[in-house]
Each structure stands twice: as structure tokens, then as C-alpha cells.
Amino acid sequence: MKWFEERLELKKFNEKFLTKTFPSHPTYLLGEIALFSFISLVVTGIFLGLLYEPSVRLVPLFHAMVPAAYASVVNMDMKPMGMIIRRIHHWSAMLMISSLILHFLRIYFTGAYRKPREINWLVGLALMGISLGAAFTGYLLPYSQFSVTATSIAYYMVKSIPWLGGWLSRLIFAGEFPSTAMVPRFFFFHVMLIPAVIIALIGAHMVILVKQKHTEPASNIGRPEAKGGKRLIGIPIWPEQAAISVPFFMFLMFALVLLATYVPINVIELYGAPSPGTPVMRPDWYFLWVYGFLKLIPGDLSVTIFGGKITPETIGGVIFPGTVFLILALIPFLDRWKEPQNYNSNPLSRPFMTAFGLGGGVFILMTAVSGYIDVLHISPRAMLAYTIIATIGVFAAVYAVLSARKKKTSH
Template sequence: MRETPVPASHDPDRVYYADLVAERRQGAALPAPASASAIAPRVKSDRPKGWLDERIGTHAFFLKFGRKAFPVHSTFFFGEMASFAFVILILTGVYLGLIYVPSNAEVDLGEGPLPQAFASTQLIESIPVANLFRSVHHWCAHLMVASILLHTLRIFFTGTYRKPRELNWVIGVALLAMTLIASFVGYSLPYDSYAVTATGIGYGIARSIPYVGNIAADLFFGGLFPTLGSLPRLYTIHVFVMPLLLLGGISAHVLLVIKQKHTQPGYARKLAEPGRVLGVPLWPYQALLAGQLLLLMFGGLFLLSAFVPIHPLDAYGPPGGAASDVKPDWYLMWTYGFLKIIPTWATLSVDFLNLNIGPEFIGGILFPGFIFTLIALAPWLDRTNHRGKRFEYLEPPTQAPARLAAGVAVLVFVGTMFLAAFYDEIGLSLLLMWVIALVAPLASAVVAYGIAWSRSPAEEDKFDPTAAPEEPSLAAVVGD
């Protein structure tokens, strides 16, 4: 026997926009909200079950998840964009892996001895479709980092990292860090002069870690970089280890969203009871929106790759010494900028502890580690994350002046590190660069706090992301 879905208005956990509109047009009465125990039982039909339904219960699965309500908000698609970008990276990476050879052993193809990785990347460049896929893979990595970053900023500035979503926030921050690591490891694979120089910087940073630096560098880079074991090790990390970690993190992140329900825009508080999600059903509406987003991403990435190709191998040539003017991509530029301006005398040595901390460790490990730790601890540093309250709605950023000021200060400081990467090229002195790096975040925090404080409503008029509506209004209609 196949179950038929209960009308949406009788579902205790979800409310659809279409039901609200229909009931409002019909002028429905506003009865008292019904409890979950008062919901009418599901009606069964006499239609025969399909082959799959009899064995794995596909219809019951569809009733449970196919009708799941998804809130609609312009910023809610960043997480989906990151997931789709991950899928595109896997697909394009599998194709490129059919041609690429992860070895720096030399091979002679008539133009002199070349590393096999470099020669196989040249082969990819010579095949139009493969070269297009390589560019798509490159730009999609940028898109995934940007999507996760925007997703993280939206969650932070709206305060939705608070109870009960602290664990999911930490998982999201870890996903951002793992994406940056996976992107950095991908630098090494073309094995041109740029790749070897950039990866060599990372190798030096890994070796600078006190006590475990040599072990970590040998484990991550396959020994002294570059050696014959370096590329196979980095390739394995980039193609297998990091994707598996990202897949596990994304799965846990999504499962927690399903378990805890999605946060909602502020207007949902007036239209649906607490504990019920106002949105569109997963099938077919949310699926259609997601499909359109995926097609737009595919089209945009292919157009971008066709007209804005990545740098060719000939721009740097095969490895043969350090390449000049090597800078990382934008998502690692802030770390590079800090490494560039940190004084060479910034060292700490304790002989009896055999401890030696140098600029590479401070700028490459300690600084980004501190930033990510600070971000991950946001739910516990936020004094508004009181026990006993569940935060279910997006809070206006200006309603929390301290949080807004702290977030703006961190963003501006990271932005000044972008400037620091080019400070000598634009004629700034090192002292002036440090003044900008210290003063700009403080000044921007004061300005942000002042703007938020001036726009913040009175205490009695503030939006409460945890409270129920004071009057039944439409919530009573959909709760019946």
C-alpha cells in the first residue's frame, strides 16, 4: 500500500508559501494552533507499490524528504553553490586525471628532458577540450572558496552560528580551511617553475613548525622537496585525501542542517509558528531552483574559462630555479602579505626547550591558525548566545553592534594583508604598511559600531530571533 502525503497545512514541521497565499485569498479563519498530536493520520491508497518501493521504500523516503520545506532568501544559495562547485571539481578532476602523470621523473619527448608532470600538463594544454576542462577546474576552485567564504560571512553577520548550530559552524570553518589546503596542494601539480616555487614556500613553512616540522613536511611533501616522492604524495592528498575529508565534512554539515532545520528570514517569524519551516518544497520547486543554479554555474564557468584562460606553462617554463614575482591566488594572498611584512627579527629561541620560532612559522602557521581559531570560537565568544534559547531566524547585522564591529575589523585587517603583498610595488614603506594594518581595522570597527548603534532600534522594538509571534495572525492558519 502506498501512502499519500498529508496536505501541507496539516504537516507539523513545514509550511509552504503557496498554502499561505491560497488561505489568505480564501479569507480563512484563524483557529487556534493545533499540536502535533492533533494532526490527522496519513491516508493510505490501494495503488500497487513499484518494484523499488517494495524493496527500499522509495515512496516513504520521498514523503519524508521530497516535501521538506526550504526557506527562500537571496543568500541561502551560497552553500549550494559551494556543494555544486565541489561536484564540478570532482568531475573535471577525474577527466584531467586520465591524462595527467603525477611524477617528476624526466622524460624526453624531443624537446629535451622534462618532468613527466610538466610534459603531461603540456599535453593537456595541446588538447582543446582538456585545456578547457583545466581552466574550468581552476576557476571552479576559486568559486568554491568564494562561495564558502560568503556563506560563512552570511552566517556570522546574521548570528545564526548560535545555539543549536555551534557544531555546524565549527564544521563549516573546517571546510573553509580544508578547501584552502586542497587548493594550495593543487598548485604543485602542473610542476612548472611557478608551481615548484610556490610549493617550496609551503614546504619551508611546514618545516618551521616547532618540534614536528620535519616530520610534518616529510609526511605531507614526501620527503625533501622536490624529490621523486613529492608529486605522488601531493597528488594523492589532492585527489583522494582532501576530497574524502571535504565529502565527509559536507555530508555532516548537510545532515546537521536537516536535523536542526534551516534558519529562516525574519519575516517567517510572523507567518509561521516556531519550530515550523516556511519555504518551498524540495520537490519540485527547490529542485528546479537548484537545477537552474547548477546550469548557470556550468555556463558561467565555461564562458569564463573560454575567454579568461589561466596562465600557460610557457609563462614560467619547466622547473629550473626559483621563479621571480610569484604570488599566490587571492584566497591565500593575505597570508603571503603577512609573511612579507613580518620583520626578520621576529624570532623566539629557548635553548633548554629546543624551541625555535621564526617569521615563517608566525606568518604561515600561527597567524592564519589564530584567525581560524578566533572564527571557530565565535559561538562561545558571543555573549548573546544564552543557554536555553534557540536562535532560528536571521538577525539584522546592525542589531548586534559588537559582532558587526568585530567582523568588520577582521575583514579589514585581512584586506590590509592583501595590500601588504604589494606594498613595496606601490611605493609604501614597511612602517607605513604596519600603521595601515593596525589603524585601519580599529577605525573601521569604530565606524561600524557607530553606524550599527545609531540604527539599532530601541530595546523593546528589537527583533528577537528566538521569540514566538505575539499574535496568531497567519501562523494559526497554517498550524491548524
């Protein structure tokens, strides 16, 4: 230790960073789960990268000629450890997206995005968008029937962007769909560009977090040790929090291995290699809201503005998710505060923001359900009406109940 201390001044590092306080509240572990899942994705992804072939050249597989990308994933599934690592990779992606959505909900409903944490909220939103991009590019790589169908939907969405669509779609999809250069390009996005951006953004997220400190859980309001929110109540990162986080990470890995062992995921052998027929396939749950919203828009709706054509694909695939992200980005600037807010709020004492969040959540859920209107035998018009009624109904009911509660408690 002395040898290292003389060279690296570890004591100074310890005093500066490892003594930082981590709040003792389980909801603060959600961000850590997203972080752990990302680490698991990188480690398992390195293993998969050694076996995967990013090419669509035709190769023999079980007496048929199929794209090399597809054949390499089927071969991977037949290798010792190949299938389990592929499943752990996929389940880690599910865990990362679920935990970052829950982490986002914790930040939103407790108001942890308020001054001075607006920048970290925006960095977090960028992480959410780019993580969805990682999942999307990953789907194409096995080059199964499912991959090609899902990618073609996205291709037509990007192509429908007025003025820029043709250029952007060629840039992302490496030419007209389906181009032979698409798989290598998506491979580059998935294993190089997107992970590099995620690592840079997580780094920025953590540096800002260390600088600003965590918010104080609402349950600590009034505790004198918190000094009005200026001091964080919790435990130091090293060794106490590490003694919780390391076993917790091991437990998560254990859960992922168990899941991967018993629950198959994205079984590409069932879909088969791409063929001319396009089967009806729904995207994964986290893209269902965009897919479902597309189903609610009349197919013949189209407007031309300054020579640019806006089609249902533009509205459902670009304008709708873009508006949702824009509203989310504006939240800390609309819910403005003069003084820094270092305490989290109890969601029950924020009638408007809680009602807005729950109403918005119901709207997104209903658009996701709309992805199944063909199975549910509901017309797009009726579904749109149910979606609007449910959204406004939940917003109004929550707002009324919480406002009455606030009035009662303030008396």
C-alpha cells in the first residue's frame, strides 16, 4: 500500500471521493441497477463479439443458404456457454431498460430533477434515448425474420422525415433498405459508437452527481443532522455502501443467470432467416408505445408543408416520440424554483406534477395496448377515444384527490 500511496496519493482520493455519502434508501439503488446491467451487457457483449459475423454473405446452414450473421448466431446458440451468454446479454438489456425507467420515475415523482439538478435530468434523458438506440440496433444483428421486419418499420419512419429523411435513412441504414452494408453499419453502432456515447454520458452523470450530491429522501425532512437539506444522511461509499453494492451486484448477476437458464428470449431459430413474406410482428414492450400510436393514426393522413410531406409514419414514428422527449426535457424548466431543492418531495403533496405524471403514464400505457388492437378487435377510433378518456380521467381524479388532501393538511 505504501508503494501505491507514494505514487498515486490514494489517501487524497479516498478523502475526496470514497467518503462521499450515499443515501440509505432502496429507491436510490435503481440507478445502480441500470449501471450494473450496463456492465453485464459490456462483458457478455465482448464474448458474443468473438463469435458473431457482421455480414449478410450467404453461407450454408442445415442444408440451406442463409446470411452469415444469422448463421453465426444460430451456431453461437449451439456452443457450450454460447446460448446462456446470449440470453444473459438480452436479459441484461431488459433489466437496464426497466431499471432506468423506474429510476426516471423516482426522479420525476419525487421532484429530484429540480434546481440544481436540471442538467443531470437532461443527461439522464439522453441516456434513456441512446439506451433505446442500443436495444434497437441489437435487434437487427441476428438478422432473423424478426430483425428485418422490425428494422424495416424503423427505416420507413426515418425515411418519412420531411426534407432530411432520404439522407438520414441512407446514413443510418447504409443505403436503400435492405442494403448489404446495413449489418456491418449497425454492428459498428451497437458495439462501438453507442457504448462509447453511453460511457461518456454515464461518466458525466456521475461527475455531476458527485459535485451536486444526492437529494435527501423526503422521510429525512426535519431531521436535525440533515441541516435543512445541506448535509446528506447516509453511509460513505467506501467501505459501507460498497459492502451493500457488491453483494447486490452479485445477486443481480445470479438472478440474470437463473433467468437466462430457464427463460428463453429472442429465440431466432423460431423466426428463421429472412424470407420474402413479412409476418406480423410486434416490437419489444419498450417500443410498443410508438408502434401502438402508429396504429391509431388514420393511414391516409398526410399533409404537405413547404414541399415536405408529413405522413402517418412521420407523425407516429418521429413527431410523437420527439414531442414526448421534448416535454420531458422541458419539465425542470417549467417546474422552476429559485432556491436549490435538496429534499425530495412526497408525491402526494405535489398534486399537479403527480397527476400529470400519472396521466402521462396512462397515455403511454394505452398507446402500448393499442399495439394489440387487431387482437383485441377494437377500432383505432374507439381506442383513441378510450386513450383520451383514460388519460384525462386519471389526471383529473388524481389532481382532485391530492388537491383536497393538500388543502386538508395545510389547515
